[in-house]
Amino acid sequence: MAPTVAEPFSDSSALIDFVINQGNGVKGLSEMGLKALPKQYIQPLEERMCMTNVQTHDSIPIIDMSNLDNLEVTKSICESASKWDFFQIVNHDVPVEVLENVKDATYKFFRLPAEVKNKYSKEHSSSNNMRFGMSFTPQAEKALEWKDYLSLFFVFEEEAFALWPSVCREQVLDYMKKSEVVIKQLLKVLMNGLNLHEIDETKELLLMGSMRTNLNYYPKCPNPELTVGVGQHFDVSTLTILLQDEIGGLFVRRNEGDNWIHVPPIKGSLVINVGDALQIISNGKYRSVEHRVVANGSKNRISVPIFVNPRPIDMIGSFPELIENGEKPIYKQVLYSDYVKHFFRKAHDGKKTVAFVEL
Ligand SMILES: O=C(O)CCC(=O)C(=O)O
Numbered sequence: 268m269a270p271t272v273a274e275p276f277s278d279s280s281a282l283i284d285f286v287i288n289q290g291n292g293v294k295g296l297s298e299m300g301l302k303a304l305p306k307q308y309i310q311p312l313e314e315r316m317c318m319t320n321v322q323t324h325d326s327i328p329i330i331d332m333s334n335l336d337n338l339e340v341t342k343s344i345c346e347s348a349s350k351w352d353f354f355q356i357v358n359h360d361v362p363v364e365v366l367e368n369v370k371d372a373t374y375k376f377f378r379l380p381a382e383v384k385n386k387y388s389k390e391h392s393s394s395n396n397m398r399f400g401m402s403f404t405p406q407a408e409k410a411l412e413w414k415d416y417l418s419l420f421f422v423f424e425e426e427a428f429a430l431w432p433s434v435c436r437e438q439v440l441d442y443m444k445k446s447e448v449v450i451k452q453l454l455k456v457l458m459n460g461l462n463l464h465e466i467d468e469t470k471e472l473l474l475m476g477s478m479r480t481n482l483n484y485y486p487k488c489p490n491p492e493l494t495v496g497v498g499q500h501f502d503v504s505t506l507t508i509l510l511q512d513e514i515g516g517l518f519v520r521r522n523e524g525d526n527w528i529h530v531p532p533i534k535g536s537l538v539i540n541v542g543d544a545l546q547i548i549s550n551g552k553y554r555s556v557e558h559r560v561v562a563n564g565s566k567n568r569i570s571v572p573i574f575v576n577p578r579p580i581d582m583i584g585s586f587p588e589l590i591e592n593g594e595k596p597i598y599k600q601v602l603y604s605d606y607v608k609h610f611f612r613k614a615h616d617g618k619k620t621v622a623f624v625e626l
């Protein structure tokens with residue numbers, strides 16, 4: 268039986284060994300029945316979520332995708348992406364059972380023994396495209412985040428079938444494939460909204476040439492108010508499609524200094540947010556938005572984001588068609604893999620990665 272103790276680790280290296288090297292993750296810590304949060308996870312005050320900074324009288328838009336031919340619907344998608352940068356979609360084309368299956372598969376993966384999950388860790392994974400990990404960038408963080416994840420970068424189906432964990436590969440592939448239809452619809456509407464009516468093959472690759480799916484697991488946490496699930500950050504994607512379970516805990520804010528708004532779980536919905544790559548491509552017309560996840564003191568939570576990205580080898584910059592009429596580009600061209608490397612070099616601390624390419 269797992270021991271029930273307050274400080275079971277003599278020092279930091281014993282904790283890191285248990286969580287990271289042995290692959291037990293924060294899930295393993297949580298299941299020990301800790302009475303207090305280990306100090307490595309105690310976030311500085313400015314990184315913690317203060318519930319007095321939460322706005323309750325506002326909510327992010329919910330868009331019904333069942334009638335995409337209706338001008339009002341497409342208008343509300345563009346307005347939501349430029350005004351709110353975050354919205355939820357319902358009645359989309361991803362079947363509910365596909366969403367349920369990928370949630371079940373997420374639980375199945377995290378329930379695997381530590382030594383099996385650890386085969387996918389940075390040290391042991393047979394491919395860079397597959398990574399089981401904890402926190403975000405542990406070596407760059409002042410304090411660790413209360414989260415485990417499996418990150419699956421899709422290159423081609425044969426690789427996924429050969430290498431991805433068998434408990435989740437089919438469900439993740441199905442979720443990605445079915446979501447692709449919705450992603451194309453959304454990007455088409457968003458580009459139309461900027462008077463770009465034709466997305467040729469080159470543009471399609473820049474908008475959605477690669478995809479990464481993460482399975483996130485946020486275990487129940489002692490002293491959730493002292494730590495974070497995911498710290499404040501902006502995604503580096505063009506769009507992120509996120510499936511969350513019924514627990515809640517994702518918060519977003521439009522501008523620095525604003526209060527945070529909760530993104531309530533809605534059964535069958537997908538949460539959509541604009542990321543930095545679309546902000547760059549649209550020359551700031553659509554904006555990536557800051558968000559964070561709080562830790563939960565009584566329940567485990569899962570989420571499954573798909574990050575829709577340019578390919579790592581792509582140079583990205585504002586589409587020339589979107590900066591006609593003498594408008595100046597706000598961002599310099601950047602190799603997408605360099606942009607992503609820059610993002611992962613620093614901790615989740617709310618600093619905008621996009622500042623890296625501002626002109
Ligand atoms: O778990 C969530 O709701 C959000 C996760 C997230 O923001 C991320 O993985 O980038």
Ligand SMILES: [Fe+2]
Pocket residue numbers: 500501502558
């Ligand atoms: Fe995110």
